[in-house]
Amino acid sequence: xxxxxxxxxxxxxxxxxxxxxxxxxxxxxxxxxxxxxxxxxxxxxxxxxxxxxxxxxxxxxxxxxxxxxxxxxxxxxxxxxxxxxxxxxxxxxxxxxxxxxxxxxxxxxxxxxxxxxxxxxxxxxxxxxxxxxxxxxxxxxxxxxxxxxxxxxxxxxxxxxxxxxxxxxxxxxxxxxxxxxxxxxxxxxxxxxxxxxxxxxxxxxxxxxxxxxxxxxxxxxxxxxxxxxxxxxxxxxxxxxxxxxxxxxxxxxxxxxxxxxxxxxxxxxxxxxxxxxxxxxxxxxxxxxxxxxxxxxxxxxxxxxxxxxxxxxxxxxxxxxxxxxxxxxxxxxxxxxxxxxxxxxxxxxxxxxxxxxxxxxxxxxxxxxxxxxxxxxxxxxxxxxxxxxxxxxxxxxxxxxxxxxxxxxxxxxxxxxxxxxxxxxxxxxxxxxxxxxxxxxxxxxxxxxxxxxxxxxxxxxxxxxxxxxxxxxxxxxxxxxxxxxxxxxxxxxxxxxxxxxxx
Numbered sequence: 001x002x003x004x005x006x007x008x009x010x011x012x013x014x015x016x017x018x019x020x021x022x023x024x025x026x027x028x029x030x031x032x033x034x035x036x037x038x039x040x041x042x043x044x045x046x047x048x049x050x051x052x053x054x055x056x057x058x059x060x061x062x063x064x065x066x067x068x069x070x071x072x073x074x075x076x077x078x079x080x081x082x083x084x085x086x087x088x089x090x091x092x093x094x095x096x097x098x099x100x101x102x103x104x105x106x107x108x109x110x111x112x113x114x115x116x117x118x119x120x121x122x123x124x125x126x127x128x129x130x131x132x133x134x135x136x137x138x139x140x141x142x143x144x145x146x147x148x149x150x151x152x153x154x155x156x157x158x159x160x161x162x163x164x165x166x167x168x169x170x171x172x173x174x175x176x177x178x179x180x181x182x183x184x185x186x187x188x189x190x191x192x193x194x195x196x197x198x199x200x201x202x203x204x205x206x207x208x209x210x211x212x213x214x215x216x217x218x219x220x221x222x223x224x225x226x227x228x229x230x231x232x233x234x235x236x237x238x239x240x241x242x243x244x245x246x247x248x249x250x251x252x253x254x255x256x257x258x259x260x261x262x263x264x265x266x267x268x269x270x271x272x273x274x275x276x277x278x279x280x281x282x283x284x285x286x287x288x289x290x291x292x293x294x295x296x297x298x299x300x301x302x303x304x305x306x307x308x309x310x311x312x313x314x315x316x317x318x319x320x321x322x323x324x325x326x327x328x329x330x331x332x333x334x335x336x337x338x339x340x341x342x343x344x345x346x347x348x349x350x351x352x353x354x355x356x357x358x359x360x361x362x363x364x365x366x367x368x369x370x371x372x373x374x375x376x377x378x379x380x381x382x383x384x385x386x387x388x389x390x391x392x393x394x395x396x397x398x399x400x401x402x403x404x405x406x407x408x409x410x411x412x413x414x415x416x417x418x419x420x421x422x423x424x425x426x427x428x429x430x431x432x433x434x435x436x437x438x439x440x441x442x443x444x445x446x447x448x449x450x451x452x453x454x455x456x457x458x459x460x461x462x463x464x465x466x467x468x469x470x471x472x473x474x475x476x477x478x479x480x481x482x483x484x485x486x487x488x489x490x491x492x493x494x495x496x497x498x499x500x501x502x503x
Contacts, residue, residue, distance in 0.1 A: 034135070034161045035065050041157055042121065042150040044137035050077070050084050051133040051165070055392075056428075059088055059134065066138065082106030083122050084134045091131050093123040093155055097145040121146040123154045125162030132162050191237075194230045195378045198370035200363055205234065211358045212238035217310060219295075219355045220333040222362035224472035225410030228333040229293060231362060236289040241329060244288030247281050252294035252474050260302055261318050270319025282315060285328045295332040295355065296341060297476060303348045306330075310354045330355070335471065336480075365407040365414065372402050375411060379418035380430070392428045401432040409469035461496045464489070473500045 039047035046066025050059040057079045080089045086104045087094050097119045099105040105120075122136040135158050140146050196202065211218055212235045220228040229248070236246045254262055261270075265280030281290060292298070298306065309315050313326050332355050341347035365371065376394065384391045394402070398421075407413055421434035464478075471477045475493070479486040492498075 032063055034164070035063050038135050038154060038157060038161075039065055039137055041153055042137055042146065043141045043144075044121070044146075045139040045141060047135065047137045048084075049133060049135055050088075052079070052088055052131055054130075059084055077106075083120055084136050087122045087124050087134050087136075088131050091124050091126065093151050094121070095146050095148075095151055096120045118143075119145045121150055121154060123151065123158045125158045125165065127162045127166045132166060135161065191233055192230045193378070194227065194234060195375050196368075196371050197374040198368035200368050201371060204231070204360065204362060207360060208234050209238050211235055211360065213240075214358060215329055216357040217329070217355050218331045218358045218360060219338075220331065220360045220362065221338075222333075222335060223364045223410055224335045224470060224474070224477075225412035226362045226364055227411050228335075228362055229291065231360060232289075232291040232331045232333065235331060236291075236329075239289070239329070241288045245285050246288055247285035247290045248293065249281050249290065250293045252297035252476055256299045256302075259299070260305070263302070264305065264315050264317055266318035267320045270317070274319065277317075280317065282309065282326050282328055283324070287327050289329045289331060292330065292332040294334060294474070294477070296334040296336040296338060296347060300346075300348065303351045307348065307351045307354060310351075335477070365410045369403055372407075372414065373399060375414055376402055376418055379415050380422060383419045383422040387422055389422055389425075390428070391422055391425060391430060393430070395429045395431050398430050398432050398435060401435060401437060405437050408466060409472075412472065413469055457496060460492065461498060464492060464496065465498055468493075468498070468500070 035047045035049050038044070038049075044066075046064065048061050048064035050061045052059050059077050059079065059081075061075045061077075077085050079085055083094060083096060083099070083102075083104050083106070085106075094104075096102045096105060099117050099120050117138050119140055120136065120138055122134055124131045125133040125135060135154065137146070137154070140150070194205070196205070208231050218232075218235060220231055222228050233246065236242060249263065251259065261274075261278065261280065263280050263282060265278050265283055266274050268274055268276050292306075305315060309326050309328070310330060314323050315326055316323055338347055338352050338356075342349045342352050365375075376399075380391060380393070383389075402414070402417075409416070417435050417437050418430075420436065421430045424436075425431070425434040467482060468475070468478050471481060475489055476486050479489040482489065
């Protein structure tokens, strides 16, 4: 440096280094501090920071200040392209005081008709000798030019900034690893990870937490695949019963002739196959919570017995006259319109009102688009790990495809689509064709040249597959929605060779 040290700049350098090195946990905030500080340190009108991807060898402008900040953010340039690319490739700082006459200058990167660049200073950020990014400042204030003193100050700053960014990256990676291990441990214990980014889901989670402190029944409503079971888990884990059992029952998955025994248990000799006493789900859930999914499918005969549990906290095992106490909180869920079922006398009104003490309606995925990208990224990381595949992310067109799709199968369909894409993709980034979503019915297969019978079968196949996905591949619920007999639906599925995707 020249002569004596500029005390004001030295003090500023100490302050900003201390500031950026105290923000490891927030990479976005850290990068923003670096840009603001670098411009202030050398008196520049604008500044930008580009990070180098060690795999693709491309630079991405993470953040910028000044008149061009919106235009610069997110721009990607190749190593060697423009002044920042040259600095990244050579690992050397550069001052260019007449950019338009310099062969390394790229108008596409560094100039704008409303903000011409007359002076540019770019320095590499290095960690252990390797370039990790470039800080570029443009146009020194009052029309002056950058000089070697500015370069020296910025190089010192860039050393600290590079170390801070690498530390932030390491901590983010560690945080993701810990989160992954935590999620895996939860999954192995039977719990699910609830991922969201939308305000509407934040409101629902806040409501779920408030419902958790009560002992009253909760009725969770929403389409198939929206995550009703995850909310039931959340309520249980936030309640005073969190250390006690959480027992799940899918009322649609169990045949009516054994459902009563599954729920309430039986004694030896209660029926032909009852060779010994058996605990029911309510007994297993004692002191905890029982989650009755697809509650609308509970037969009328058993609805009265469930009502007694809710009202009197008691029940009898099948084949026994001994009354047992039920210290269990009930959370029920359905994707059907229970009010309509009550009107049609398909569901007991008194049971409905007893279950509906604390209702919780979960919006479908199409109404909370902010969650789509967050969920997709979560599933991408999950399946990329499981399949040991290196997938960097989604292409812009894939993201737009996901955001514009209606997701009739909600989160479950999104998870299946991402899992399929991770397996099928041959590129570093997932494309719309990998996802295989959003195509119109007519686009799936060409009807032209087909006989009427073949064309009708094509339509039936896609229509039934879509309906089954919408209702979680529950044939009973789907048949009721389509207003056909379940046996007829089963026959169509077999005839048309419709296969449920791997969950």
